Amino acid sequence: MNAQTVTLSEVEAALAALAVPxxxxxxxxxxxxxxxxxxxxxxxxPIGGVHVAWNGLGVSTLDRVPDDATFEARFxxxxxxxxxxxxxxxxxxxxxxxRRLAGDRRVRLPLDLRxxxxxxxxxxxxxxxxxxxxxxxxxxxxxxxGRPRAVRAVGTALAHNPVPLxxxxxxxxxxxxxxxxxxxxxxxxxREILAAEGLDPDELxxxxxxxxxxxxxxxxxxxxxxxxxxxxxxTDHHRQMFRSARASEAAGYRACxxxxxGSAARAA
Amino acid sequence: xxxxxxxxxxxxxxxAFERLVRSHQDRLYSIALRVLGDPRDAEEVTQDxxxxxxxxxxxxxxxxxxxxxxxxxxxAILINxxxxxxxxxxxxxxxxDTTDAAAESQRTPPQLRSGDPRGSPHxxxxxxxxxxxxxxxxxxxxxxxxxxxxxxxxxxLSYDEMATVLGRPEGTLKAQVHRGLAQLRVAAEQxxxxxxxxxxx
Numbered sequence: 478m479n480a481q482t483v484t485l486s487e488v489e490a491a492l493a494a495l496a497v498p499x500x501x502x503x504x505x506x507x508x509x510x511x512x513x514x515x516x517x518x519x520x521x522x523p524i525g526g527v528h529v530a531w532n533g534l535g536v537s538t539l540d541r542v543p544d545d546a547t548f549e550a551r552f553x554x555x556x557x558x559x560x561x562x563x564x565x566x567x568x569x570x571x572x573x574x575x576r577r578l579a580g581d582r583r584v585r586l587p588l589d590l591r592x593x594x595x596x597x598x599x600x601x602x603x604x605x606x607x608x609x610x611x612x613x614x615x616x617x618x619x620x621x622x623g624r625p626r627a628v629r630a631v632g633t634a635l636a637h638n639p640v641p642l643x644x645x646x647x648x649x650x651x652x653x654x655x656x657x658x659x660x661x662x663x664x665x666x667x668r669e670i671l672a673a674e675g676l677d678p679d680e681l682x683x684x685x686x687x688x689x690x691x692x693x694x695x696x697x698x699x700x701x702x703x704x705x706x707x708x709x710x711x712t713d714h715h716r717q718m719f720r721s722a723r724a725s726e727a728a729g730y731r732a733c734x735x736x737x738x739g740s741a742a743r744a745a
Numbered sequence: 746x747x748x749x750x751x752x753x754x755x756x757x758x759x760x761a762f763e764r765l766v767r768s769h770q771d772r773l774y775s776i777a778l779r780v781l782g783d784p785r786d787a788e789e790v791t792q793d794x795x796x797x798x799x800x801x802x803x804x805x806x807x808x809x810x811x812x813x814x815x816x817x818x819x820x821a822i823l824i825n826x827x828x829x830x831x832x833x834x835x836x837x838x839x840x841x842d843t844t845d846a847a848a849e850s851q852r853t854p855p856q857l858r859s860g861d862p863r864g865s866p867h868x869x870x871x872x873x874x875x876x877x878x879x880x881x882x883x884x885x886x887x888x889x890x891x892x893x894x895x896x897x898x899x900x901x902l903s904y905d906e907m908a909t910v911l912g913r914p915e916g917t918l919k920a921q922v923h924r925g926l927a928q929l930r931v932a933a934e935q936x937x938x939x940x941x942x943x944x945x946x
Contacts, residue, residue, distance in 0.1 A: 482934065485927075492899055493898060493901075495880060508763060511800075
């Protein structure tokens with residue numbers, strides 16, 4: 478028996494019928510990849526579940542809210558891009574955030590801070606330099622970014638930090654040494670996070686009330702902010718306490734090059 | 746096709762890019778699927794091509810954007826990415842999809858596949874020759890025929906446009922499409938041979 482005849486036009490018609498619609502996820506994930514839309518999911522952290530939004534350029538929002546609707550409403554107000562709920566934060570991103578929260582500052586974790594004022598971005602990037610287990614005053618950030626008089630504006634910028642925890646605004650405290658407020662749930666949460674990072678918030682506030690601003694070592698004759706890792710290494714026996722940078726200098730101490738306590742003193 | 750799109754992209758890329766995605770994603774995905782054979786690879790390559798297009802346009806002068814021939818330009822980006830993909834995948838000459846289709850055609854009696862066993866042989870052939878069957882035949886073509894055949898007959902590009910996409914002369918492309926179609930036709934006829942059907946029945 479012979480094969481059936483197939484004409485060229487039948488071949489062409491069959492090929493034309495091979496066009497198919499793209500998968501439904503293609504358009505949204507493409508728009509996310511170029512940063513025109515965001516995806517979000519809930520990530521488990523040491524302070525409980527937080528909502529995280531991201532796109533191809535980086536993490537855009539992190540917030541602690543009771544439900545998806547609240548998160549979407551806040552994202553809509555602050556950023557306004559299309560936002561899509563997905564099952565989970567992608568494995569690599571979740572690991573990067575976890576490592577950053579655990580104190581690893583070298584882990585690559587891009588942030589999408591487009592549309593934010595340069596001053597705000599400078600404040601957030603400076604806050605990123607504060608190591609886990611240490612704190613810096615608002616005035617320190619102001620001086621470090623070259624705006625020593627903008628202490629209050631630094632506080633406002635940190636209150637608007639779109640990615641708290643990742644940008645550790647909880648490590649920035651009042652210039653009088655008291656812990657101060659916190660955007661992600663108030664002073665109690667700030668205290669809780671700092672304690673989880675290895676600080677003793679009660680001791681910090683006790684020192685602050687006593688007017689102690691700097692620690693010095695009488696062997697190295699270097700003075701630091703009290704939570705600087707070099708200050709914390711000094712044994713009780715060798716520790717000197719100072720109420721001001723001027724007093725430290727007058728006693729013949731020079732400023733630590735790591736925590737740069739002079740920046741805290743310079744701010745207005 | 747949307748003639749106002751390049752002008753809109755030139756004015757505001759971010760505002761118009763979704764329109765570009767919506768109006769080209771199906772054709773780009775279809776090309777990628779039929780060239781690569783694997784749906785996941787096709788989805789990945791299509792997204793990658795659209796992202797690259799976005800970045801390229803972001804760096805272009807408005808005049809250059811307004812003059813873009815989006816259909817061949819996007820196809821060219823996609824085909825380059827498909828090439829990289831197949832190069833990495835060597836020596837997988839026949840996509841998984843084909844073996845699935847072949848396995849299924851051996852498992853399923855022709856009567857079940859054709860639906861109505863009493864229809865004319867011609868109608869039966871048309872019904873049986875569904876997308877899976879033809880995708881399987883297409884996958885057996887060598888790359889140099891398959892890609893032009895897909896661009897011409899799945900996507901509907903002109904030979905003029907294909908020449909810019911593939912960087913080959915129109916005459917060469919016409920010959921390659923012609924040979925590709927002829928080979929498909931022979932393969933399709935062989936697939937309808939009764940002895941083969943007896944074997945699978």
